[in-house]
Structure formats: C-alpha cells, structure tokens
Amino acid sequence: xxxxxxxxxxxxxxxxxxxxxxxxxxxxxxxxxxxxxxxxxxxxxxxxxxxxxxxxxxxxxxxxxxxxxxxxxxxxxxxxxxxxxxxxxxxxxxxxxxxxxxxxxxxxxxxx
Numbered sequence: 001x002x003x004x005x006x007x008x009x010x011x012x013x014x015x016x017x018x019x020x021x022x023x024x025x026x027x028x029x030x031x032x033x034x035x036x037x038x039x040x041x042x043x044x045x046x047x048x049x050x051x052x053x054x055x056x057x058x059x060x061x062x063x064x065x066x067x068x069x070x071x072x073x074x075x076x077x078x079x080x081x082x083x084x085x086x087x088x089x090x091x092x093x094x095x096x097x098x099x100x101x102x103x104x105x106x107x108x109x110x111x112x
Contacts, residue, residue, distance in 0.1 A: 001027060014040050014049050022057045030064040037061045041074070052078040052085035056093050063096055072100050 004020040021036030037058040041051075059074030075093045084090065 008036075012039075014054075018051075018054045018057055021061060025057070025061045025064065030061050033061050034058075034065055034067075050081055052081040053089070055081060056085070056089050059093070060096065063100065068100055069103060072097065072103070075100075 001020070001023050004016065004023055007016050008020050017036045018040035021033040021040060024030070024033035024036065037054075040049075040054045041058045055074045055078035059071045059078060062068075062074060063071035075097050078085065078093055079090070079097075
C-alpha cells in the first residue's frame with residue numbers, strides 16, 4: 001500500500017485511485033477507501049471512464065460502509081457495463097446484490 005500511496009502522490013490518476021481504494025478496502029479500511037473509489041468512477045474526476053471493475057470495487061466498498069443503495073447501483077452498473085468482466089468477480093457481484101435484496105419501502109433514500 002505504501003507504493004500505491006507514493007504513486008498517488010506522484011501521479012493521481014483513475015487507475016491509481018481504483019487500485020489504492022481497493023487495497024485499502026482489502027486491508028479493512030473501507031471508509032478510507034471510498035473517496036478513492038468515488039474518484040475512480042465519477043465522470044469528472046474519473047475522466048469519464050466506464051469500467052465494470054471500477055464500478056464493482058466501488059459497489060463492494062459502499063456495501064461494506066453501509067451505503068446499500070449506492071452499492072446496489074454500482075454493482076448493477078458493473079454487470080450492465082460488462083456481464084462477463086471477471087470469472088471470479090461477476091459471481092461475487094451477483095451474490096452481493098442478492099444479499100442486499102431490494103430496498104425497503106420504509107427505508108430512506110440511501111437504501112434505494
């Protein structure tokens with residue numbers, strides 16, 4: 001992670017933001033990872049790149065921090081961009097969506 005942080009300082013870019021965010025998430029630091037995942041996937045900062053992998057990473061990080069509505073959106077987006085983007089991650093995305101279920105009618109806007 002030290003090398004990713006150094007690369008981020010040297011050259012902040014969409015691929016580095018995604019890699020650093022995912023590394024932080026995998027290290028159990030999802031709250032710290034989320035801004036990097038957002039940076040990698042948002043239109044202005046992310047350069048407009050539509051990546052199934054980046055959307056998957058963001059969705060999984062959002063699920064971990066309790067942003068269930070956003071997680072649903074980004075996991076679905078990953079599967080819409082490319083339903084075959086990874087033989088390992090596609091089943092994980094589908095399983096995560098199934099566990100998230102549909103939003104509750106009584107839930108607030110973040111659950112939808």
